[in-house]
Amino acid sequence: MLPAFARPHPSTWSDATLTASWLGHSTVLINFFGVWVLTDPALFPRIGIRLPGWTIGPKRLTEPALRVRDLPAIDLVLLSHAHFDHFDMRTLHRLSRRADVVTAPRTADLLRWKRFRSKMELRWGETTEIERAAGTLRVRAFPVRHWGARLRRDHHRGYNGYVLERNGRAIIFGGDSAYTGSFAELRQRRAYDLAIMAIGAYDPWIGSHATPEQAVEMADAAGADHIMGVHHQTFRLSAEPFREPIERFEAALYRQPERIALREIGETFVLPQ
Numbered sequence: 236m237l238p239a240f241a242r243p244h245p246s247t248w249s250d251a252t253l254t255a256s257w258l259g260h261s262t263v264l265i266n267f268f269g270v271w272v273l274t275d276p277a278l279f280p281r282i283g284i285r286l287p288g289w290t291i292g293p294k295r296l297t298e299p300a301l302r303v304r305d306l307p308a309i310d311l312v313l314l315s316h317a318h319f320d321h322f323d324m325r326t327l328h329r330l331s332r333r334a335d336v337v338t339a340p341r342t343a344d345l346l347r348w349k350r351f352r353s354k355m356e357l358r359w360g361e362t363t364e365i366e367r368a369a370g371t372l373r374v375r376a377f378p379v380r381h382w383g384a385r386l387r388r389d390h391h392r393g394y395n396g397y398v399l400e401r402n403g404r405a406i407i408f409g410g411d412s413a414y415t416g417s418f419a420e421l422r423q424r425r426a427y428d429l430a431i432m433a434i435g436a437y438d439p440w441i442g443s444h445a446t447p448e449q450a451v452e453m454a455d456a457a458g459a460d461h462i463m464g465v466h467h468q469t470f471r472l473s474a475e476p477f478r479e480p481i482e483r484f485e486a487a488l489y490r491q492p493e494r495i496a497l498r499e500i501g502e503t504f505v506l507p508q
Contacts (some may be wrong), residue, residue: 236280239300241501245271245307250369253404253428253506257497259299260469261321261410263431264306268402269369272311274431275410276330277323278303282470285325292319293470296477300501303329311365311372314338315410316394317345317385320470335365337374339383340393357395373400377421379412381443404428404506407457411466413442414449419456428506429496430459434484435467438475447483462488463496463504 243256243264250269257263261275278299283292303326312334315321322342328349335353336346343354355363357376365372376395383392398421399406407421407430421427432450445453447464454462467480481498488495496504 236295237297239298239501240499241503242300243501243503245301248503252508253406254503255406255429255431255463255496256300256503257463257465257500258301259295259297259500261315261433261466262299263408263463263465264301265399265406266307267372267399267406268404270310270365270367270372270401271307272313272372272399273306273309273330273334274313274408275315275321276312276326277320278326279323282319282323284319290325293472295469296471297469297500306330309334310367311374312336312351313374313397313399313408314342315379315396315408316381316383317342317389317392318383318411319385320472321411322385337363337365337376337397339376339395341391342383342393345385356393357397358393359395370401374398375400378415378417379410380415380417381411381413398424398427407431407454407459409433409450409453411436411443412445412453414445414453416456418453421457425458427457427459429461429463429504430454430457431463431465433466434464435475435480436473437480438473440473444473447480448487451484451487461494461496461504461506464498468500 265272281290362375379396383394434447
């Protein structure tokens with residue numbers, strides 16, 4: 236495995252701002268003004284079907300920027316859908332029981348063997364609030380263009396994008412999505428400080444994953460100030476070259492490079508004041 240480009244140090248992050256680090260694939264660690272969020276956690280060398288002592292599935296190409304043992308106490312685990320690269324049971328089983336989990340419709344049953352503080356399924360348009368000593372984090376699910384089956388026959392499972400709101404600030408976590416107009420509809424509600432967008436696995440899966448250019452277009456349509464490109468450089472899930480997604484992402488934003496939140500696994504973004 237290639238080493239992560241950098242190693243974040245969450246113990247030094249301030250609770251007075253919004254800080255986020257890309258740990259690999261779609262796993263992002265966020266300190267949202269003192270509320271800690273982890274998106275689609277997958278931090279082990281392989282993803283896929285777990286057998287005793289072995290996992291059958293894609294091997295990690297780049298090490299995670301942090302291991303499970305390096306994480307701070309997580310308040311919210313945010314799960315976009317049940318695909319193995321987003322809903323990794325090995326990682327989830329090692330997270331703290333004190334976390335709340337927000338997940339897509341008809342996916343909480345996969346967590347029946349793991350205790351969390353709460354497990355909430357959100358349908359598109361539904362909202363919940365996570366209460367912590369630091370304050371309230373509001374979470375709302377919105378529609379994306381993807382599919383939710385974990386195996387071949389469980390097409391009943393849902394798939395979400397999310398908006399996170401706290402202290403007058405807002406983040407979009409787009410999950411996995413092909414090009415869709417639902418991001419433009421988000422703009423009717425407010426502007427967004429950061430959009431976390433999947434930019435890989437589009438060749439040949441263009442029907443369920445956006446290209447980097449389309450991801451930027453959707454974030455622009457939502458009115459996002461900064462964009463973080465994820466879902467690349469971690470697992471071999473498609474045919475595009477290893478560095479192509481980030482190169483096309485940078486090219487799409489070459490006139491506004493200041494909007495790129497980060498480029499490499501392990502880098503950290505701090506929201507400008």
